[in-house]
Amino acid sequence: MHHLKTILAASAALMILSPQVADAKKSKKDEAKVEKTAAPVAFPSTYHAYAGVNTAVNNVTIFDGLGGKIENGVILFADGKIVSVGDSSTNIPDGYQIIDGKGKYITPGIIDVHSHLGVYPSPGVEAHSDGNEATSPTTPEVWAEHSVWPQDPGFGRAMVNGGITSLQILPGSANLMGGRSVTLKNVYSRTVQGMKFPDAPYGFKMACGENPKRVYGGRGRMPSTRMGNFAVNRQTWVKAAEYKKKLDSGKEVTRDLGMETLAGVLSGDILVHNHCYRADEMALVMDMAKEFGYKVTAFHHAIESYKIADKLREEDVCSAIWADWWGFKIEAYDAIPENAAILENQKACVIIHSDDDNQIQRLNQEAAKAAADARHMGFDISDGTAIRWITYNAAKALGINDKTGSLENGKMADIVLWNGNPLSVYSRPDRVWVDGALLYDSSNPKMRPVSDFELGQPGEGDTK
Numbered sequence: 001m002h003h004l005k006t007i008l009a010a011s012a013a014l015m016i017l018s019p020q021v022a023d024a025k026k027s028k029k030d031e032a033k034v035e036k037t038a039a040p041v042a043f044p045s046t047y048h049a050y051a052g053v054n055t056a057v058n059n060v061t062i063f064d065g066l067g068g069k070i071e072n073g074v075i076l077f078a079d080g081k082i083v084s085v086g087d088s089s090t091n092i093p094d095g096y097q098i099i100d101g102k103g104k105y106i107t108p109g110i111i112d113v114h115s116h117l118g119v120y121p122s123p124g125v126e127a128h129s130d131g132n133e134a135t136s137p138t139t140p141e142v143w144a145e146h147s148v149w150p151q152d153p154g155f156g157r158a159m160v161n162g163g164i165t166s167l168q169i170l171p172g173s174a175n176l177m178g179g180r181s182v183t184l185k186n187v188y189s190r191t192v193q194g195m196k197f198p199d200a201p202y203g204f205k206m207a208c209g210e211n212p213k214r215v216y217g218g219r220g221r222m223p224s225t226r227m228g229n230f231a232v233n234r235q236t237w238v239k240a241a242e243y244k245k246k247l248d249s250g251k252e253v254t255r256d257l258g259m260e261t262l263a264g265v266l267s268g269d270i271l272v273h274n275h276c277y278r279a280d281e282m283a284l285v286m287d288m289a290k291e292f293g294y295k296v297t298a299f300h301h302a303i304e305s306y307k308i309a310d311k312l313r314e315e316d317v318c319s320a321i322w323a324d325w326w327g328f329k330i331e332a333y334d335a336i337p338e339n340a341a342i343l344e345n346q347k348a349c350v351i352i353h354s355d356d357d358n359q360i361q362r363l364n365q366e367a368a369k370a371a372a373d374a375r376h377m378g379f380d381i382s383d384g385t386a387i388r389w390i391t392y393n394a395a396k397a398l399g400i401n402d403k404t405g406s407l408e409n410g411k412m413a414d415i416v417l418w419n420g421n422p423l424s425v426y427s428r429p430d431r432v433w434v435d436g437a438l439l440y441d442s443s444n445p446k447m448r449p450v451s452d453f454e455l456g457q458p459g460e461g462d463t464k
Contacts, residue, residue: 043143043145043146043192043193043196044193044196045193045196045197045198045199046191046193046194046196047185047187047189047193047194047195047196047197047198048194049080049434049435049436049437050187050434050435050437050439051437052077052079052080052413052433052435052436052437052438053097053438054076054077054078054079054095054096054097055076055077055078055096055097055098055099055433055436055438056074056075056076056092056096056097056098056099057074057075057098057099057101057106057417058073058074058088058090058092058098058099058100058101059072059074059088059100059101059102060072060073060074060075060101060102060104060105060106060417061073061101061104061105061106061421062075062085062105062106062107062407063105063106063107063108063383063384063387063422064085064108064384064406064407064408065107065108065387065388065391065392065405065406065407066384066388066392066406066408067382067384067385067387067388068384069382069383069384070085070086070087071087072087072088073085073086073087073088073090073106074086074087074088074090074092075106075407075415076090076092076093076096077413077415077433077436078096078436079436080412080413080435080436080437081409081410081411081412081413081436082407082408082409082410082411082412082413082415083409084409085407085408085409099417099431101417103419103420104417104418104419104420104430105417105418105420105421105422105427106407106415106416106417106418107163107387107391107407107415107416107418107422108165108387108391108392108404108405108406108407108414108415108416109163109164109165109166109186109391109404109414109415109416109432109433109434110162110163110164110165110363110364110390110391110416111164111165111166111167111390111391111394111395111398111404111405112158112162112164112166112167112168112353112354112360112363112390112394113167113168113273113298113300113320113351113353113394113397113398114168114170114273114300114301114320114353114354114355115158115167115168115169115170115354115355115357115360116131116169116170116355116357117148117152117154117155117158117167117169117357117360118147118148118149118150118152118154118155118169118184118192119131119144119147119148119149119169119171120357121149121152121153121154122152122153122154122157122357122358123153123453123454124357128149130147130149131144131147131170131171131172132171132172132173132174132175132178133171133175133178133179134174134175134215136175137175137176137177137212137216137222137223137232138175138176138177138232138233138236138258139171139175139177139178139179139258140177140179140180140204140236140257140258140259140261140262141179141256141257141258141261142171142178142179142180143171143179143180143182144169144170144171144179144180144181144182144205145169145180145182145192145193145196147171148169148182148184148192148195150189150190150191150192150194150195151451151452151453153449153451153453153454154357154360155186155188155449156188156449156451157357157361157449158186158357158360158361159186159429159432159439159440159449160429160432160440160442160448160449161361161362161428161429162360162361162362162363162364162429163364163416163418163422163429163432164186164360164361164363165185165186165404165414165415165416165432165434166183166184166185166186166197166395166398166400166404166414167183167184167186167360168181168182168183168184168203168273168398169181169182169183169184170203170205170273170300171205172205172206172207172275173205173207173211173275174207174211174212174215175207175211175212175215175216176206176207176208176212176223176229176232176233176236177204177205177206177233177236177262178205178206178207179204179205179261180202180203180204180205180261180270181202181203181204181205181273182196182202182203183196183197183200183201183203183398183400184196184197185197185434185435186434187434187439188439188449197398197400199403200398200399200400201269201270201271201398201399202261202264202269202270202271203270203271203272203273203297203398204261204262204264204265204270204271204272204273205273205275206233206272206273206274206275206285207274207275207276208226208229208274208275208276208281208285209226209229209275209276209277209278209281209331210277210329210330210331211275212229213225213226213228213229226281230284230288233288234288234291234292236262237262237288237291237292238292239259239262240259240262240263240265240266240292241266241292241293243256243259243262243263244259244262244263244266244267247263265294266292266293266294268294268295271297271298271397271398271399272289272294272295272296272297272298273297273298273300273320273397274296274298274299274300275299275300275301276299276300276301276302277301277302277303277304277331277332278303278304278331278334279304279305279306279307279308282299282302282304282305282308282312283308283311285299286311286315286317295315295317296315296317297317297318297397297399298317298318298319298320298349298351298397299312299317299318299319299320300320300353300355301320301321301322301332301355302319302320302321302339303321303322303326303331303332303334303335303339304334304335305319305321305339305343305348306336306338306339306342306343309342309343309345309346309348310346310348312343312346312348312349313346313347313348313349316349317348317349318348318349318350318351318393318396318397319339319343319348319349319350319351320351320352320353320394320397321339321340321343321350321351321352321353321370322352322353322355322359322366323337323340323352323366323367323369323370323373324337324369324370324373337369337370337373338373338374338376338377338379339370340352340370340371340373340374340389341370341373341374341377341379341381342379344374344379344381344385345379349393349396349397350370350389350393351389351390351393351394351397352366352367352370352389352390353394354366363390364387364390364418364422364423364427365423365425366390367386367387367389367390367423368386368422368423368424368425370386370389371383371385371386371423383421383423386423387422387423391405391406392405392406393405412434412435412436413433413434413435413436414433414434414435415432415433416429416431416432416433417429417430417431417432418430419442428442429442430442430443
């Protein structure tokens with residue numbers, strides 16, 4: 001009986017609640033319902049920065065990643081963030097470890113927008129070759145992160161030789177739609193989730209040109225021509241647009257992993273990275289993107305970008321390019337070493353990328369080569385601009401430029417101290433910090449990465 005009275009009393013109290021309180025309770029109830037029905041985030045980032053100490057580097061030359069240069073500068077970072085960047089008058093508060101950077105240079109951490117580390121580990125063996133799901137011309141349902149092997153020794157080499165602190169791992173490019181890419185912090189981790197760059201948008205790998213038509217034409221199936229490439233792409237986008245339309249209208253749909261990724265592209269949540277060499281194809285791809293309402297973030301291997309630099313600037317599409325790789329197939333023949341110079345002169349976005357486990361260890365030198373060719377042609381490209389090609393512009397293409405890619409107050413303390421001008425072939429990383437944590441120190445043998453898989457096997461870039 002006592003229990004019944006309590007229930008009745010509570011019911012009476014509920015009946016005299018004000019409308020505002022009732023609305024608030026209804027709102028909370030709705031929120032709880034949403035939380036209950038929302039799907040959990042699949043494979044979330046579990047990245048946590050390693051511990052660091054408050055650090056100041058003074059008497060150092062600083063390239064800020066935005067094109068600027070500070071002689072005799074000072075940089076402070078604490079709690080994983082950049083605190084201050086300035087000239088010699090910058091105050092260093094108590095409690096900071098001070099490093100004398102005389103004769104050395106500071107840059108943001110180097111970023112490679114096109115890597116296959118982890119999905120094609122180095123040294124490579126067939127058993128670890130997991131980068132191409134080439135069983136269909138379109139495989140938007142696959143995710144590169146499900147192939148990444150975190151213990152790939154190439155990650156360590158990329159850090160100690162190239163100062164790489166972030167990188168995008170791409171699938172493909174045998175097929176038109178290779179799947180989702182993933183952006184990683186270059187840190188030691190047992191799992192790929194522990195490397196996933198927090199809140200970085202996914203990328204989507206596409207390819208045009210010779211690769212898909214060669215692979216599938218060779219099997220006697222579509223596409224075997226460039227027009228076949230576009231036909232398959234467009235037909236797939238038609239299906240994706242229909243799928244997204246149902247999602248947006250609230251209609252029940254049968255879950256389709258590939259369509260989910262493509263709908264994410266059409267919504268602007270997933271960024272398109274399109275492998276494409278020829279300028280005429282890039283122009284067609286941009287038209288196809290307009291037809292279906294998505295945007296190409298960057299063309300990769302964009303050897304002929306110089307022919308349409310103005311169009312790329314107008315569409316705000318980056319060109320991820322090599323300094324001088326060319327001629328390894330017909331669509332790679334019409335290359336010029338001044339590609340970056342012409343793009344930069346037209347104020348189009350330039351990125352120097354690797355697509356290679358060896359070249360990722362020296363993107364600084366690749367940027368230097370492109371800058372030297374620019375100057376030879378008569379373009380005034382500063383050292384700071386060349387550094388921007390491998391830092392801020394790369395971060396922009398990955399959608400993480402609000403967090404890293406330049407040395408600005410409040411950004412992640414992803415920093416490389418070089419033992420000389422990073423655009424010199426003689427310069428190497430002296431120290432590398434990721435989120436303010438010192439992960440490599442050339443003077444400390446205990447901080448050189450050593451892989452179980454390389455013991456007794458001196459390999460390219462080996463640092464042990």
